Amino acid sequence: MNSEETLEESPLLEVNDLVVTYQAQRGSLMKRTEYVHAVKGVSFKVQKGTTMGLVGESGSGKSTIGKAILRLAPMGGGSIHYDGQEISTLSDAAFMPYRKQIQTIFQDPYASMNPRLTIASIVAEPLLVHAPEMSKEERTNRVADLLEKVGLPADSMNRYPHQFSGGQRQRICIARALSSSPEFIICDECVSALDVSVQAQIVNLLQDIQDELGITYLFIAHDLAVVEHICDDALVMELGEIVEQGPIDELYRSPQHPYTQRLLNAVPRMPTILGAG
Ligand SMILES: Nc1ncnc2c1ncn2[C@@H]1O[C@H](COP(=O)(O)OP(=O)(O)O)[C@@H](O)[C@H]1O
Numbered sequence: 001m002n003s004e005e006t007l008e009e010s011p012l013l014e015v016n017d018l019v020v021t022y023q024a025q026r027g028s029l030m031k032r033t034e035y036v037h038a039v040k041g042v043s044f045k046v047q048k049g050t051t052m053g054l055v056g057e058s059g060s061g062k063s064t065i066g067k068a069i070l071r072l073a074p075m076g077g078g079s080i081h082y083d084g085q086e087i088s089t090l091s092d093a094a095f096m097p098y099r100k101q102i103q104t105i106f107q108d109p110y111a112s113m114n115p116r117l118t119i120a121s122i123v124a125e126p127l128l129v130h131a132p133e134m135s136k137e138e139r140t141n142r143v144a145d146l147l148e149k150v151g152l153p154a155d156s157m158n159r160y161p162h163q164f165s166g167g168q169r170q171r172i173c174i175a176r177a178l179s180s181s182p183e184f185i186i187c188d189e190c191v192s193a194l195d196v197s198v199q200a201q202i203v204n205l206l207q208d209i210q211d212e213l214g215i216t217y218l219f220i221a222h223d224l225a226v227v228e229h230i231c232d233d234a235l236v237m238e239l240g241e242i243v244e245q246g247p248i249d250e251l252y253r254s255p256q257h258p259y260t261q262r263l264l265n266a267v268p269r270m271p272t273i274l275g276a277g
């Protein structure tokens with residue numbers, strides 16, 4: 001292997017042996033501590049400019065992995081390298097630049113928006129934190145550019161979240177996520193609540209944005225059909241562990257793990273190419 005090859009292979013995100021255990025207090029009279037082993041030693045790499053799918057049933061630990069990357073989950077072991085830097089042990093101040101680079105889009109856009117703020121204020125929120133030097137006029141121009149990029153009319157700026165459809169609100173969230181010019185976006189079930197036709201539009205939008213800006217995605221979903229269209233590779237999670245990973249077309253063509261086969265079988269339009277294992 002020559003050094004050029006090694007350089008090319010260095011991933012944007014590298015997670016090694018990640019362990020997350022939640023502690024919860026249960027019981028009203030006899031208090032006891034319960035441990036939820038949400039992520040049990042997970043390792044994977046995401047190359048720059050690609051989309052990594054993270055699929056699995058509800059409760060399998062997908063969101064917890066996203067939260068751990070953003071230091072919002074109690075990490076019990078392992079490491080998270082971003083662009084070669086271990087980020088899980090950084091001080092809050094040292095992590096600040098990474099908060100600008102790593103953005104998230106969630107399933108329920110309405111829940112993540114203040115209903116009393118205009119779209120202009122919502123999209124500009126990250127700019128106030130990450131680019132405080134920007135003038136009001138620069139911010140307004142930036143917001144207008146972002147709204148255009150995500151396919152919303154310019155007059156959206158002075159309107160409020162309730163005046164938009166679910167798909168349009170997700171576009172607003174994408175604009176907000178893009179406002180700080182991130183390199184990496186965690187899309188946590190970001191199309192799961194939308195109608196199939198709207199899902200396709202948002203997935204296409206995310207893909208166009210990736211083509212234009214080279215953004216890297218971690219795309220979390222329980223729906224394999226969505227993942228197939230946007231992902232280069234995928235991780236299949238079951239009960240806190242990765243049971244299978246690989247290029248998306250290989251996973252589709254010859255799923256090795258029974259759990260992956262079950263998930264694929266749950267996709268209605270899949271031809272029955274799977275063995276009877
Ligand atoms: N804050 C928390 N406290 C205790 N348990 C949690 C917390 N968040 C998630 N869990 C548990 O961790 C497991 C994984 O959850 P999650 O990562 O949200 O799964 P997914 O996103 O795949 O649905 C589940 O059993 C869930 O109930």
Ligand SMILES: [Mg+2]
Nearest residue numbers: 062063064189
């Ligand atoms: Mg989740």
